[in-house]
Structure formats: structure tokens, C-alpha cells
Amino acid sequence: MGGVSAGGEAARRRLPQLRHQCGEEAAEGEGHRPAGAEIGDRGSGSSPHRSEVERWLQRLKDAYDGAEDALDLLNYNRLKRKAARRKERAVVRGQVIIRIAEEDWSDDKTKAMMWGYRHLPAHLQRCFSYCSLYPRGHTFEALQLVQLWMAQGFIKPDDQKKRMEDVGINYLNELVSRFYIQRHNRVSYSSGAYKFVSYYTLHELLYDLAEKVSRNYCVRIEGDRQSEIPSTIRHLCIPANKLNENKEEICKLKKLRTLIVTRGEGIKSKADGVANIPNSLKQFSLKKLRVLVLELNLENLAEFISEMKLLRILQVSSTREFMLPESVCTLYQLQVLRIKSASSLPKRLNNLVSLRYLEANSDIISAIPDIRKLTSLQGLENFPVRKEKGYELEQLQNLNELRGCLRIANLENVESKESAIAANLKEKKHLDTLQLAWRDGEDNVNSNLDVEILEGLQLPPYLTSLMLDGYRGQSCPSWPEYQTRNIQELALRRCGMLEELPPMDQLYPYCRSLELRHITILKAVHTLPPRLQNIAIFRAPFLTFVTNEDLQLSQDDKRSIGEVMRNRTQE
Incomplete structure (x- = not known):
């Protein structure tokens, strides 16, 4: 970076004074927190007022205007170095921040977080905003979330020897440490033992933020709510009964990367419009599709699946059995195949040399x-x-x-x-x-x-x-x-x-x-x-445990014990 501008030097000189005035000295050692985390520092005693926070943010922006290197003194990269030493305290403060934001920011809950989001690395911005494609309160499994990021090309390892999933888990952990994604634990019983299993959610405040920053390329249509589908959209989640309604808009999406077709409310039979879904999908531009999730049992899947040569994830969730078509075997870049209701698999499925995860009935997998x-x-x-x-x-x-x-x-x-x-x-x-x-x-x-x-x-x-x-x-x-x-x-x-x-x-x-x-x-x-x-x-029935004392017994004692054991087994 080049020399610091005059404005930057002035801002650097004024930094201690700003710290003192804004109460930042109490939070000097904090780790990564969302923008506005200082609210939690001052709110630990009493809740701050919105106007006070806005004046404080405006003073910082004025002081650092035009001086990127001075701004670096206050952003997340500066605070990251000391995060490990005060991680527990940071977690508590992060929860306080969210609670205060809900109570005091009734007009615009995401305004405080927006400033912090802009300073996230680009790859974390993409991973976080993609989560808005799923409904509010949706629970993610770590691996499934990372698989979605992989399919979209969001994960870029610095070291080519590193496994993509491991790098994706690092991304997820970083978003958790910055409080953009929340980690929860539940107890699960498996293989004769109780184990902690983690799952992930977005807090409502952060879900609002994700929706706002992704509205130009990510749309989720729910229930009877009408949403515009701009031509810039790359990721779409839509109920099955809305496909025909929005056919014209969807046909204009030439760069569609994700398509999730949900069952929707009121879908019970083919009479509800499900029968025409394959024809609708066939009219869409799906050549650049990376992720296809179908929550319905669609017949004639082969009619439109063969053109998706770039597809990475194919998931068909259905309560009825279906046959996977042979055309799937030409999707050579497919990485994840989830078809738990499939009754059979094509014989040439072993052509999918990029396949990393195959989730289906174990009996039909063994037939490959x-x-x-x-x-x-x-x-x-x-x-x-x-x-x-x-x-x-x-x-x-x-x-x-x-x-x-x-x-x-x-x-x-x-x-x-x-x-x-x-x-x-x-x-x-x-x-x-x-x-x-x-x-x-x-x-x-x-x-x-x-x-x-x-x-x-x-x-x-x-x-x-x-x-x-x-x-x-x-x-x-x-x-x-x-x-x-x-x-x-x-x-x-x-x-x-x-x-x-x-x-x-x-x-x-x-x-x-x-x-x-x-x-x-x-x-x-x-x-x-x-x-x-x-x-x-x-x-x-014949099992005995031999101790060190038993090894010192005489032969007569051993015979006596053996006789007693035989009598017990006969009884």
C-alpha cells in the first residue's frame, strides 16, 4: 500500500481520542465481531440509543473518509489477532448485540450489520448470502452447506493439496466466529453411544441481512407471496405450482445456477399442476445449472436432465419410488447424488468419475x-x-x-x-x-x-x-x-x-x-x-474373566472351580 494521505494521518492521530470517547478501550482485545459490536460493549450496563450509535458511526466514517489504510486500524483484520484469548467473552457480547439490535433498532435491524458485511472477504460474502435461498429458520448440516458452496465455485483453496470440504469447513467456522452463522449442538444416539451433533442456523436479524444483500441474484418465492424475478437472478427457490405462473420470467434467466423446486402448499396430486412440471423445466435455460433440487416425484426426468452438463448436485426428494434415467450417467461433473427413493440405478453410473457423495438405498448402491x-x-x-x-x-x-x-x-x-x-x-x-x-x-x-x-x-x-x-x-x-x-x-x-x-x-x-x-x-x-x-x-455362557490372582491358583483349585462352572451351566 502506498503512503498514507493527509486525511489518513489526521485520522490516525485522532484514533486514541475516538477510542476514549466511544468506549472502545474496554473492547480492545475483542476478536472478530459484526460491525456495530461496540454496541454490546456499551450495552452491557445500559442499552444504547439508536441516535447515539448513528452519531458514533458517522464520526468514524468522517474521520476515515478517503483513508483506507487508517480504516484498517479499526476493521476486522485488526481485531482478529486477539480473538483467541477472549473468545468466550466475545460470544457473550455477540449475543447481547443481537438482543439489543432486536430491541432498539425497530426501524432497520440490519443497518448496523451492513457496514460489517461490506468488510467481509468476498468469498465469505458469497457463502453467507447464499443461505438466504432457504427458508427462515432452516437448519443446515455442515457438509451439505459446504457441498452447495463447492457446487457454486465459492471455495477457492490457497493450497491445491487441501481437500475442498476441509477448506469449506474453515469458511463455515470463520462465519461462525464472526457471528454471521450460529452453531447449535444436539445429543444424538448412534452406534451404542451418545454423541454431540452440530447444526447451523441464521438468526432472524442476519437472515434479513442475507436477503437484502442477495436480492439481485437470489430469490425465494413462498406461499402466496408474489416476488419479482429479475433477469439477473442466478439462484431460485420456487414452489412447483408457481412454475407455470412465472414461466415467462424464468425463461429469461440465462445464467441460472441453482433451481430448487419445492412441493409448495396445496400440492397433493397431478391435478394441481404437477403433471406439467417436466414440460415447464424443459423450456427453461438450464445448461449452466449447478444445483437441482426437486422435492417432488417427477416423471420423465430424462427429458430435461441430459442438457445439464455442468450439474454438480442432483437431489430428488420424493415419497414415491422412481427410476433414475440412463441420461444421468452423462453428467460427468456431478459431485453429489441424493436419490433415496430411487428403486434402481443405471448400470453405467460408474461413469460419473467426479462423484463424491452417493446417497441412496444401500441395496441399490451395492448393485453398481x-x-x-x-x-x-x-x-x-x-x-x-x-x-x-x-x-x-x-x-x-x-x-x-x-x-x-x-x-x-x-x-x-x-x-x-x-x-x-x-x-x-x-x-x-x-x-x-x-x-x-x-x-x-x-x-x-x-x-x-x-x-x-x-x-x-x-x-x-x-x-x-x-x-x-x-x-x-x-x-x-x-x-x-x-x-x-x-x-x-x-x-x-x-x-x-x-x-x-x-x-x-x-x-x-x-x-x-x-x-x-x-x-x-x-x-x-x-x-x-x-x-x-x-x-x-x-x-x-462359558465366559470367565481371569485375574492375576487366578493365575496363582494351584491345579487342584482350578479343577474345583471348573467343576463348579460346569455344574452351573448344566443347571
């Missing part, structure tokens, strides 16, 4: 042949192994972007240890939960091949949860300690031939939860994990 081609896929909840070509365990070899939970079923169809090694699980560094299942778990057939298969399936390096279901070996596999030491949850179910467990204090030092279910001939557990907190045992 040669799934190995989807190397960008990041979620695959269930993979049943078959003996048919295109469904072998080796299909997992190059799916190294998989994350979260993976269940590999029907392992009785794996024919050799080499096939298990070829699955290359050790390279799937983002998996944290693995479930390995055999269908014939109750047959009580000793299978040495099961042991070899488990040893060939080298565990992912950062695995925290492991389940074996229907395993038919007599002993556990000899996994090296570095593959099991991070496991915190271990479950063994229907392992009908398992007689003994290895020393668990060495293999599973960080295990907190242990489940033993239907282990009918397991006789002894010699050591338990040192950090164990929860243990659940079902149908393990």
Missing part, C-alpha cells in the same frame, strides 16, 4: 458394477462382496477417499487372502469405522480361511471402531499392534467358533467400549483394555 471407477467417492456405507465379476472385494482397491463408516458384508464369498490384500484397506486413511460381516455366522463351521482373510484385510491406520459379525475362526487374527492401538470401540457378534481372545491390554490399549454378543463357546478373557469404560455381554 465396477464401483472401483468412482475413485472420488467419499461415502460408501455398505459393500456386499459377490463372486460375480465387477463385485469382488478387489473393487475397493482404489477407493482411498472413503471416509466415515464402511461395512463389508458377505465375506464368505472371498476366495483367497490375496483378494483381501488387494482391497488395500491400509491406504484408506480417512475411515474411522469398519464393520466386517459373514452371512453364515451361525453355521458353526471352522474356517481357517476367515483368519487368513482378516489378516489380509490390513486395518486402516486411524480406525477407532471395529466390528466382527459372523466370524467363523477359532482365534482372532494376528494384527500388528500399530493397526489396533487406536481402536476405541470393539464389537464381536455371532462369532460361534471363537474360543479365546488375545491379550487386549496390548492390542487395544485405548479401547473404551467392548461388546461380546452370541459368543457361545468363548471360555476366557485374560486381560481387559486398561481404559475400558463400558462392557456388554450377551449369550456367552
Whole structure:
């Protein structure tokens, strides 16, 4: 930046005096806050009047007029350096700001925030304003919100090696830290444990701001409210029964990037105008569309889907089953496909090499042949192994972007240890939960091949949860300690031939939860994990726990104890 102007120098000299007069010294260490955050500083004792705030803002604007470098002394970048040390206090103050704005700014609640919005980085402005496309009070999941930003090209990583979703989460966290988006937590019960799950909303005050700043390129039509659709609109949310009403205006939208068609009020049958929706969509200019969300079960989807070559997200939410057309397989830039009501998928779906997320019934996902081609896929909840070509365990070899939970079923169809090694699980560094299942778990057939298969399936390096279901070996596999030491949850179910467990204090030092279910001939557990907190045992009639004192018993004592245990089981 060049030299500071005379006005800037004057403003810089006057800054301490302004700080004192406006009470800024009390807030010197605050982190990122929306413009007008100083209201909260002064309002902690008594609520400020609107006129006083307006005079204060006007004095700042006059002082810094024409001096960008002087303005930088007061904007968010200056305050960011000390945010970490006083984050908790900033959160409280942010809540006070919103409450005061609601009480005292009855004329224009968003005026105080508008000034701060103008100083947001451009990429955060786009991400924040896009949220106005959804209804007031809508709850967002972090990943789904980031996926929308990705589809629109809002996320620009500085480092090309960084994952787009990770950069998007950083954007979201920054908007939360600046109080533009609110984070909430709720308790959810999953996999036998209670966990905190986060979701995100926009406060009504900030939703008003998002609507105002996005009105030239983002429109949401609700109920009977009539809204103009300017030709500059890029993102549109509209009820199905309003499509024909606004057909002429929508046909003029040559740069439409997002189209969300909601069910709308009063839509119950095709007689309400739903039958003509495919024809309406076909008339629109959809070649540049990035996001298409349909909350209706539309027939003849193939008639207009094939021209959307730039589509990144396709979501069809319907209560009735439908068939996904073959034309979807030509959308080579598609990243997210949500079709939970689809009854079948096209055979050539593996052509979608950019697909990152596929949300559908697990049974129809397992019917996709040669799934190995989807190397960008990041979620695959269930993979049943078959003996048919295109469904072998080796299909997992190059799916190294998989994350979260993976269940590999029907392992009785794996024919050799080499096939298990070829699955290359050790390279799937983002998996944290693995479930390995055999269908014939109750047959009580000793299978040495099961042991070899488990040893060939080298565990992912950062695995925290492991389940074996229907395993038919007599002993556990000899996994090296570095593959099991991070496991915190271990479950063994229907392992009908398992007689003994290895020393668990060495293999599973960080295990907190242990489940033993239907282990009918397991006789002894010699050591338990040192950090164990929860243990659940079902149908393990011969199981005994061996302590250090037990190891010192004489042979006569051991025989006596064994006799007592046998009598108990016979009773």
C-alpha cells in the first residue's frame, strides 16, 4: 500500500481520542465481531440509543473518509489477532448485540450489520448470502452447506493439496466466529453411544441481512407471496405450482445456477399442476445449472436432465419410488447424488468419475458394477462382496477417499487372502469405522480361511471402531499392534467358533467400549483394555474373566472351580 494521505494521518492521530470517547478501550482485545459490536460493549450496563450509535458511526466514517489504510486500524483484520484469548467473552457480547439490535433498532435491524458485511472477504460474502435461498429458520448440516458452496465455485483453496470440504469447513467456522452463522449442538444416539451433533442456523436479524444483500441474484418465492424475478437472478427457490405462473420470467434467466423446486402448499396430486412440471423445466435455460433440487416425484426426468452438463448436485426428494434415467450417467461433473427413493440405478453410473457423495438405498448402491471407477467417492456405507465379476472385494482397491463408516458384508464369498490384500484397506486413511460381516455366522463351521482373510484385510491406520459379525475362526487374527492401538470401540457378534481372545491390554490399549454378543463357546478373557469404560455381554455362557490372582491358583483349585462352572451351566 502506498503512503498514507493527509486525511489518513489526521485520522490516525485522532484514533486514541475516538477510542476514549466511544468506549472502545474496554473492547480492545475483542476478536472478530459484526460491525456495530461496540454496541454490546456499551450495552452491557445500559442499552444504547439508536441516535447515539448513528452519531458514533458517522464520526468514524468522517474521520476515515478517503483513508483506507487508517480504516484498517479499526476493521476486522485488526481485531482478529486477539480473538483467541477472549473468545468466550466475545460470544457473550455477540449475543447481547443481537438482543439489543432486536430491541432498539425497530426501524432497520440490519443497518448496523451492513457496514460489517461490506468488510467481509468476498468469498465469505458469497457463502453467507447464499443461505438466504432457504427458508427462515432452516437448519443446515455442515457438509451439505459446504457441498452447495463447492457446487457454486465459492471455495477457492490457497493450497491445491487441501481437500475442498476441509477448506469449506474453515469458511463455515470463520462465519461462525464472526457471528454471521450460529452453531447449535444436539445429543444424538448412534452406534451404542451418545454423541454431540452440530447444526447451523441464521438468526432472524442476519437472515434479513442475507436477503437484502442477495436480492439481485437470489430469490425465494413462498406461499402466496408474489416476488419479482429479475433477469439477473442466478439462484431460485420456487414452489412447483408457481412454475407455470412465472414461466415467462424464468425463461429469461440465462445464467441460472441453482433451481430448487419445492412441493409448495396445496400440492397433493397431478391435478394441481404437477403433471406439467417436466414440460415447464424443459423450456427453461438450464445448461449452466449447478444445483437441482426437486422435492417432488417427477416423471420423465430424462427429458430435461441430459442438457445439464455442468450439474454438480442432483437431489430428488420424493415419497414415491422412481427410476433414475440412463441420461444421468452423462453428467460427468456431478459431485453429489441424493436419490433415496430411487428403486434402481443405471448400470453405467460408474461413469460419473467426479462423484463424491452417493446417497441412496444401500441395496441399490451395492448393485453398481465396477464401483472401483468412482475413485472420488467419499461415502460408501455398505459393500456386499459377490463372486460375480465387477463385485469382488478387489473393487475397493482404489477407493482411498472413503471416509466415515464402511461395512463389508458377505465375506464368505472371498476366495483367497490375496483378494483381501488387494482391497488395500491400509491406504484408506480417512475411515474411522469398519464393520466386517459373514452371512453364515451361525453355521458353526471352522474356517481357517476367515483368519487368513482378516489378516489380509490390513486395518486402516486411524480406525477407532471395529466390528466382527459372523466370524467363523477359532482365534482372532494376528494384527500388528500399530493397526489396533487406536481402536476405541470393539464389537464381536455371532462369532460361534471363537474360543479365546488375545491379550487386549496390548492390542487395544485405548479401547473404551467392548461388546461380546452370541459368543457361545468363548471360555476366557485374560486381560481387559486398561481404559475400558463400558462392557456388554450377551449369550456367552462359558465366559470367565481371569485375574492375576487366578493365575496363582494351584491345579487342584482350578479343577474345583471348573467343576463348579460346569455344574452351573448344566443347571
